[in-house]
Structures are given as C-alpha cells and as structure tokens.
Amino acid sequence: MMKLYSYFRSGTSHRTRIAMNLKSLAYEYIAVNLARDQQLESAFKAINPQGLVPVLQADDLLLFQSPAILEWLEEVYPETPLLPKDAAGRMQVRALSAMIGCDIHPINNRRILQYLRNELSVDEDKVIKWCNRWISEGFAALEKRLAQDNSRGKFCYGDNPTFADCYLIPQVASARRFxxxxxxxxxxxxxxxxxxxxxxFADADPMAQPDA
Amino acid sequence: MMKLYSYFRSGTSHRTRIAMNLKSLAYEYIAVNLARDQQLESAFKAINPQGLVPVLQADDLLLFQSPAILEWLEEVYPETPLLPKDAAGRMQVRALSAMIGCDIHPINNRRILQYLRNELSVDEDKVIKWCNRWISEGFAALEKRLAQDNSRGKFCYGDNPTFADCYLIPQVASARRFxxxxxxxxxxxxxxxxxxxxxxFADADPMAQPDA
Known part of the structure; x- marks a missing residue:
C-alpha cells in the first residue's frame, strides 16, 4: 500500500488526498506535525531533504511536490482521469491549477508567515491582511475565468472533477480560516x-484526518 | 505564427522562451512592459484578466500560466521532448520544476516585493534579504537533490534538457540580480x-530580448 506523509491542514497534502480519493487509491496516512516543525527533523529530512509535505511513497519510489505527484498519479492510474482528453482542455485545467498552486498558495505558506512575524516583526493583523490580499487577488482572477469560460460545469472544468478542483477546495478551506x-x-x-x-472530498478534509 | 506576450526580465516568460526555442518553435515577440504596469492596462487584461505574463497565442487559443503552457507545448509539439519517457523520470523533472515554480519564484515576484515596500514599509536591504532567503533555501534543497540523484547529467535530469532546466536557468539569472x-x-x-x-538558452536570455 502507498504511504502518504501528510499534515491535516497542509493545502498541498489536502490536494493530494483529494486526488488519491477520487482515483480510489488506498494509502497509509503518516502524520508529520508541521506545528511542531517535525518536517525539519532529520527523520523526515531523510525522506524529503526539502522538509516539505506531502511525500508519497509507492514501493521504492519517493514522490514529492504535489503538482508532480498529481501528474504521476494521472499517468500511472489513468482510471478516473483528472485531466480532460484534449490538449486545450488539459491546458485550461493545468492553468487554473497553477493560478492556485503558484500564485496563491505558496505566498501564504507557514514558512512565509513565520518569516513575516519573526524576521520582519509584522503584526498579526497585517499577517492576516497579507493572506487576504493574495487569496482575494487570486480568487478574483479565478472567478473571472470561471465565469467567462463556457467550460465550467458542476466542477471547475466540466461535470467531472479535475486537478483544478483538487487545488481549489483546499485553497477555499484556507480562505475560510483567514x-x-x-x-x-x-x-x-x-x-x-x-x-x-x-x-x-469529504474524506480528504483536514478535520477528517487522524492528526486533526 | 504563435505570439508570445512576454517581458524580458519575467522569469516565467523566460522559461517559456527557453522551452519554445528548445522545440525550435518560431514566435512573434510582443513586449508587455511590467515596469510600467502595462500588464494591468485594459488592453492586456482583455488577453489575460489575471494581468500576468506570459501569454501564448496559438491560433484562437490563448494559453496562460507557464507550467500549463509548457505541458501544452510538450503534448502538441512532442518532437524534442522536454520530459523523460518513464513516469518516474517525468515525476522527478516535474518535481524539480515545482521546487522552483512554486517554492522560489512566486515569493520573489514583483507584486510581492512591491507589497513589502509599499504596504509593509520594508527597507530595500530587507527586501533584498527576503529574496536571498527564499532563493537560498530553495537552491539548497535543489542542490542536495541534484547532488544525490544519479539522474543528473549535463542537465538537471540526464544529458538532454528538460522542463527543469527551463525553470532553473531563469531562476539563476534572478539569483544573480539579487x-x-x-x-x-x-x-x-x-x-x-x-x-x-x-x-x-542564449536566445531566450533577458538581455537578448527586444524590450531589454
């Protein structure tokens, strides 16, 4: 069985859990406590020197970086596809995903907020404002695109879930927290x-995880 | 002919130029002056509501978000592949790319630095320190992986260029500037x-662009 090193509230772990659940892939959940900086301890760094979750272990292969993990899952477990069949549709889904995965999520990451607090002495209300700014700016752009594109259905793209929904739902959960x-x-x-x-999606929710 | 909306010093534009050059794809270069906030003007926002370069126009299709553009180029123009053939290799290349595209580049983006300067009144030397911190942390993790992985060749992965090199070279250019x-x-x-x-790579260099 695959092993997923995860933290319940990590957005990148959350998106990986959604993708695995959508593909009905079972996995053993291994909690890495980011609140206690367990990801920086040598035991975890032996698994991922970058000290970031998620990591997916599939036999001898250690997979890291959620965008790469999702693409790998799609290639190796093509049943229940999470990308459309045509190149233009795939581009669209990957672009919506990158709007979240590159332009929103990394900027509100724990390590960034800790730097703002500890190194730049930014007050907590300004830290919250920081998060709000990047989520709002990103969501406004995403909303415009979802409203304009006639490809939107029950999900971000059409009537079946795609990578874009795997990225969106954790980001909405984070937006609610902020x-x-x-x-x-x-x-x-x-x-x-x-x-x-x-x-x-419900099973992948942060509050449904063993380490919540 | 395809049209590339680009800014000479934008790292995401730079990585797209490298990928297109490696695939010998000709394109018309359309400069968008980020220093004058041309990306926020209505003419450009009609092309990309997110107000970000690069945008690639291929016939009627407008492509945005460089990670999605690169994957599209790979699918539609498979000659001179920029991803390995096996799923594990593809995962590795995409993960190296995401280490740069998610964990380094977005945090040192112009809009973030402007916010630090203008909204949080951060001194210029601390802005430079900010950039240095995220580039150094990201490069340290990347360096460890390149040193450990026996897949490294003349390029990040093997002896042919991949997505990972398209991401790396612009980030090194930015590291030099900082x-x-x-x-x-x-x-x-x-x-x-x-x-x-x-x-x-030389032809894609920021200083070789018409708007440099």
Missing part, C-alpha cells in the same frame, strides 16, 4: 459547495 | 554554465 469573504466569488463558492457533498 | 552567492551550489552553477553555451 476569514476571506467568499460572497464575492459565486462560481468558486458554488463549486466548493458541490465538491464538499462528495465522499472523495 | 546577488545570491552561487558558489554554495556547484551542481546548479555547472548546469547553468553548460546551458548558457547553447543557442536555445
């Missing part, structure tokens, strides 16, 4: 509401 | 030196 007003993003809110009714 | 000491990263420096001897 008290971002979601009413400005009706397409995003609608997709989120729909996804959360599905078992694959 | 005066990061590269001597701590001999593998990265060696790959950079080799790549820069090749025409596809």
């Amino acid at each position: 008290k971002v007003d979601l009413s400005a993003y009706p397409n995003i809110a609608e997709i989120d509401t729909h996804c959360r009714t599905l078992k694959a | 005066k990061v000491d590269l001597s701590a990263y001999p593998n990265i420096a060696e790959i950079d030196t080799h790549c820069r001897t090749l025409k596809a």
Whole structure:
C-alpha cells in the first residue's frame, strides 16, 4: 500500500488526498506535525531533504511536490482521469491549477508567515491582511475565468472533477480560516459547495484526518 | 505564427522562451512592459484578466500560466521532448520544476516585493534579504537533490534538457540580480554554465530580448 506523509491542514497534502480519493487509491496516512516543525527533523529530512509535505511513497519510489505527484498519479492510474482528453482542455485545467498552486498558495505558506512575524516583526493583523490580499487577488482572477469560460460545469472544468478542483477546495478551506469573504466569488463558492457533498472530498478534509 | 506576450526580465516568460526555442518553435515577440504596469492596462487584461505574463497565442487559443503552457507545448509539439519517457523520470523533472515554480519564484515576484515596500514599509536591504532567503533555501534543497540523484547529467535530469532546466536557468539569472552567492551550489552553477553555451538558452536570455 502507498504511504502518504501528510499534515491535516497542509493545502498541498489536502490536494493530494483529494486526488488519491477520487482515483480510489488506498494509502497509509503518516502524520508529520508541521506545528511542531517535525518536517525539519532529520527523520523526515531523510525522506524529503526539502522538509516539505506531502511525500508519497509507492514501493521504492519517493514522490514529492504535489503538482508532480498529481501528474504521476494521472499517468500511472489513468482510471478516473483528472485531466480532460484534449490538449486545450488539459491546458485550461493545468492553468487554473497553477493560478492556485503558484500564485496563491505558496505566498501564504507557514514558512512565509513565520518569516513575516519573526524576521520582519509584522503584526498579526497585517499577517492576516497579507493572506487576504493574495487569496482575494487570486480568487478574483479565478472567478473571472470561471465565469467567462463556457467550460465550467458542476466542477471547475466540466461535470467531472479535475486537478483544478483538487487545488481549489483546499485553497477555499484556507480562505475560510483567514476569514476571506467568499460572497464575492459565486462560481468558486458554488463549486466548493458541490465538491464538499462528495465522499472523495469529504474524506480528504483536514478535520477528517487522524492528526486533526 | 504563435505570439508570445512576454517581458524580458519575467522569469516565467523566460522559461517559456527557453522551452519554445528548445522545440525550435518560431514566435512573434510582443513586449508587455511590467515596469510600467502595462500588464494591468485594459488592453492586456482583455488577453489575460489575471494581468500576468506570459501569454501564448496559438491560433484562437490563448494559453496562460507557464507550467500549463509548457505541458501544452510538450503534448502538441512532442518532437524534442522536454520530459523523460518513464513516469518516474517525468515525476522527478516535474518535481524539480515545482521546487522552483512554486517554492522560489512566486515569493520573489514583483507584486510581492512591491507589497513589502509599499504596504509593509520594508527597507530595500530587507527586501533584498527576503529574496536571498527564499532563493537560498530553495537552491539548497535543489542542490542536495541534484547532488544525490544519479539522474543528473549535463542537465538537471540526464544529458538532454528538460522542463527543469527551463525553470532553473531563469531562476539563476534572478539569483544573480539579487546577488545570491552561487558558489554554495556547484551542481546548479555547472548546469547553468553548460546551458548558457547553447543557442536555445542564449536566445531566450533577458538581455537578448527586444524590450531589454
């Protein structure tokens, strides 16, 4: 069985859990406590020198970086595809994913917020404002695209879940934690509401994890 | 002919130029002046509502987000592949790419540095320190992986260029601008030196662009 090194509240772990659940892939859950900096301890660094979750262990192969893990899952477990069949559709889904995976998520990462607090002495209310700014800016761009594109269905792209939903739902969960007003993003809110009714998404939810 | 909306010093534009050159794909270069915030003007926002370069126009298709553009190029123009053939190799290359594309580049983006300066009143020397921190942390992790993995060849992965080199070379260019000491990263420096001897990389260099 595959092993997933994960932290319940890590957005990148969350998106990997969703993808694995959508593909009905069983895995052993191994908690890495980021709140206690367990990811920086030598035991975990032997698994991933970058000290980041998630890591997926599949036999002898250690997979790291969620965008690469998702593409690997799609190639090795093509049943229940999470990318459309045509190149233009695949581009669209990957672009929506990158809008979250590159332009929103990394900027609000724990290590960044700790640097703002500890090295730049930024007050907590300004740290929250920081998170709000990048989530709101990113969601506004995403919302515009979801509203314009006629490819949107029950999910970000069409009526089947794709990578884009794996990226979106954890980012919405994070937005809620940072008290971002979601009413400005009706397409995003609608997709989120729909996804959360599905078992694959519900089972991947941070609060449903053993380390929550 | 395809059109590439680009800014000479944008790392994401730079990586797209490298990929297109490696695949011998001709394109018309359309400069978008980020220093004058041209990406935020309505003319460009009609092309990409997110207000970010690069955008690639291929017939009626507008492609955005460089990770998605690179994957599209690989699918539609498979000659001169930039990903290995096996799933494990592809995962490795995509993971190295994401280490740069998610964990280094977005944090040192112009819009982030402007926010530090203008909204958080961070001094210029601390802005430079900020960039140095994330580039150094990311390069240290990358260097460790390049040194450990026996897949490293003349390039990040084997003896042919891949996505990972398309991501790495622009990040090294940015590291140089922020005066990061590269001597701590001999593998990265060696790959950079080799790549820069090749025409596809040289032609994509920021200083070789019409808007430089």
